[in-house]
Amino acid sequence: MASGNRSQKTQGLGLIAPPLGYAVLVMAAPLLTILAYSFLKDGYLTVIREFTFDNYRTVWGDPIFHKIMLRSLGVAALVTLVTVVLAFPVAYFLSFVVDPRKKSMWLFLITIPFWTSYLIRVFLWKVILGYNGVINSGLKSLGIIEQPLTFILYNVNSMVITLAHAYAPFAILPIFIALEKIDRSLLEAGRDLGESRIMTFWRVTLPLAMPGVVAAALIVFIPTIGDYVTPALIGGGKIPMIANMIQAQMLDLDNRPMGSALAVTAMLIVAIMSLIFVALNRRFLRVKQ
Amino acid sequence: MTTTSTAEHRARTATAKPMIECRNVQKYYGDYHALRGIDLTIRESEFFSLLGPSGCGKTTLLRTIAGFEDISSGVVLIDGQDMQDVPANRRPTNMVFQSYAIFPHLTVAENVGFGLRRDPRSKAEKAAAVEEALAMVGLKGYGARASHALSGGQRQRVALARALILKPKVLLLDEPLSALDRKMREQMQVELIKLQRQVGITFVLVTHDQEEALVMSDRIAVMFDGQIAQLDGPEALYARPTSRRVANFIGVMNFLPAHVLGETASGVEVDVPGLGRVEIPMSNVSKSDPGDEGPTVGFRPEAVSLVAPGQPQQSRATAGVIDEVVYYGDMTYYDVRLDGSASADGRARPVRIAMRNVFGREVQDVGTRTNVSWSPGSLVLFR
Known part of the structure; x- marks a missing residue:
């Protein structure tokens, strides 16, 4: 029996080996390159092969890095909050209200935004939110405003709106799956034991949906923090996030060691933040349904 | 075992005040007529069963009493109070769900104490009440355990404790034993009866298992197609079914x-x-x-017996030939063709006779001529 298991295991490993090897290679190779670069010295236009911690010292001491990193974390946290808070009711509606036979159609509709490229969607938000965009010209022609609204373009608000829209399906799907897994008789039990619908939601539905919420938050938070396109287009380039700063170091200033150190530092910070978030929610993640 | 005998208990509950009254309860799901005019009175402290095949409406009826289903027309009263506008969370009922519905994110103690949130007692008093409820169902000291670590029987006990701690007027049980294995089920049947006598709460049990209903209930309502076909005590139901359908559903x-x-x-x-x-x-x-x-x-197969010619018998005897023998260890089932019972096609339809295998009585062989002994009192007539 044991040998049978082993041979099955070998067979399984053999099957996944090619894609696994490919995935490790294309993920590990660039990561290792970046890591190696971050410990090297920058000569103007070249990289000097000499080990140093100077890049990290500079990064950690740089007030601009502090500001941009904090802004990136802040924007990503805000986007995550907005996305998850907006996605939850959608997922709840899908799971609890929509006729089971129509659920797949609804899921299909939710993925429609993916049919156009991310870049185009971001650009379209610019058209909607812009100085002479759909919202401003619409409100102006209706006589509701005289001057264009400025709080919706080239600032953090517009970035949050754009990113929250872009990541909505990523947040809806894991929450939907978590809600689908909840045994409906648990909700009846909550009511049966004397709780109103709202309290049953609070004491039963929400805790059981938390694994989905945590997954949604991470799926939104991690890529958002490194988003490059939205700050460049919607932020008008005036409010760079960490990805823009890395890009500037890497390409504009051609300081690859410094850019790499920035990237590694940002990655560490994101990893630590994510681990803290998971640790805070660990009691929800341990639940076996 | 129990402080009061079953007979005493039944005599007392027969005259107790009505706890649940259903008057002409109708329930439609779209065009489907799930409950077709249920009239029913369940008394205080009674162990009452709703018995029927799947789809007969027994679970729907239980859920209308619990408040999970609205009724299309009719009246449901609990302890004299009309339940029309009373939501499930305000009804004096608690339910043991078929799946037990144990909250997976809470410990055993948190599950049992779930309904005590608005209880004005102090934290320590509530904890003591939880411990007491757990002890009552035989789970003393299990409070700190994670609920997913429990076996099926333990989950069932947690569900019971969680409902009984709220001291409801009525405990509703939706096929509570169907997920347990046979040994466990028989053990839980006895424990449920004990528990019911102990707490004195009205129990309403939904089951498709006739044996379970006969073992536990004071009275049983047999349901078919959204209607109550017969409502009687276990012995009366078994001995004097009022229709062939009920007779066929309960035993052979x-x-x-x-x-x-x-x-x-x-x-x-x-x-x-x-x-x-x-x-x-x-x-x-x-x-x-x-x-x-x-x-x-x-x-019934056991209401008659096989006797060898010349042996003592009940008041009447009929001769026949053994057509089939099925040996069950404790019982043997004989299919016997009675002389003179041939139908139009000339073949007699055999009747089934159940004999307990006692020491000294040999199992008869196929083809043996035998006497079937019976008495008129064990026959029922459907006309």
Whole structure:
């Protein structure tokens, strides 16, 4: 029996080996390159092969890095909050209200935004939110405003709106799956034991949906923090996030060691933040349904 | 075992005040008529069962009492109070769900204490109440355990403790034993009866298992197609079913065609091919369900017995030939063709006879001629 298991295991490993090897290679190779670069010295236009911690010292001491990193974390946290808070009711509606036979159609509709490229969607938000965009010209022609609204373009608000829209399906799907897994008789039990619908939601539905919420938050938070396109287009380039700063170091200033150190530092910070978030929610993640 | 005997308990509950009253309860799901005019009174402290095949409406009826389903028309009263506008969370009922519905994110103690949130008692008093409820169901000291680490029987006990701690007027049980294995189920049946006598709460059990209903209930409502077919105590239900359908659903019954000869002062005189002329007492005559086959006489396999010629017998005996023998260890089932019971096609339909295998009595062989001994009191007539 044991040998049978082993041979099955070998067979399984053999099957996944090619894609696994490919995935490790294309993920590990660039990561290792970046890591190696971050410990090297920058000569103007070249990289000097000499080990140093100077890049990290500079990064950690740089007030601009502090500001941009904090802004990136802040924007990503805000986007995550907005996305998850907006996605939850959608997922709840899908799971609890929509006729089971129509659920797949609804899921299909939710993925429609993916049919156009991310870049185009971001650009379209610019058209909607812009100085002479759909919202401003619409409100102006209706006589509701005289001057264009400025709080919706080239600032953090517009970035949050754009990113929250872009990541909505990523947040809806894991929450939907978590809600689908909840045994409906648990909700009846909550009511049966004397709780109103709202309290049953609070004491039963929400805790059981938390694994989905945590997954949604991470799926939104991690890529958002490194988003490059939205700050460049919607932020008008005036409010760079960490990805823009890395890009500037890497390409504009051609300081690859410094850019790499920035990237590694940002990655560490994101990893630590994510681990803290998971640790805070660990009691929800341990639940076996 | 229990402080009061079953007979005492039943005598007391028979005159107790009504706890649940259903008056002409109708329930439609779209075009589907799930409950077709249920009239029912369940008394205080009674162990009441709703028994029927799947789809008969028994679970729907339980859920309308719990408040999870609205009724289309009719009235449901609990302890004299109309439940029309009372939501599930305000009803004096608690439920043990078929899946037990144990909250997976809470410990055993948190599950049991779930309904105590608005209880004005102090934290320590509530904890003591939880511990007491756990002890009552035999789970003392399990409070800190994670709920997913429990076995099926333990989950069932947690569900019971969680409901009983709130001291409801009615405990509703939706097929609570169906997920347990046979040994566990039999053990839980006994424990549930004990528990019910101990707490004195009205229990309403939904089950499709006739044996379970017979073992536990004070009274049983047998349901078919959204209607109550018969409502009686276990013994009456088994001995004197009022329709062939009920007779068939609860245990096994032999049916023989009968010709009604006439009524006498004490019963109905019939002629049954194979049994001869017999007077069936009025208490065993049911007029509700003649069916397509005309008047029929029925009897249970264990109400008659096989006797070798010359041995002592009940009041009447009929000769026959053993057609089939099925040996079950504690019981043997014989299929016997009674002499003179041949139907139109010339073949006699065998009747099933159950004999307990006792020491010294040999199992008979196929083809043996034998006497079947019976008495008129064990026959029921459907006319």
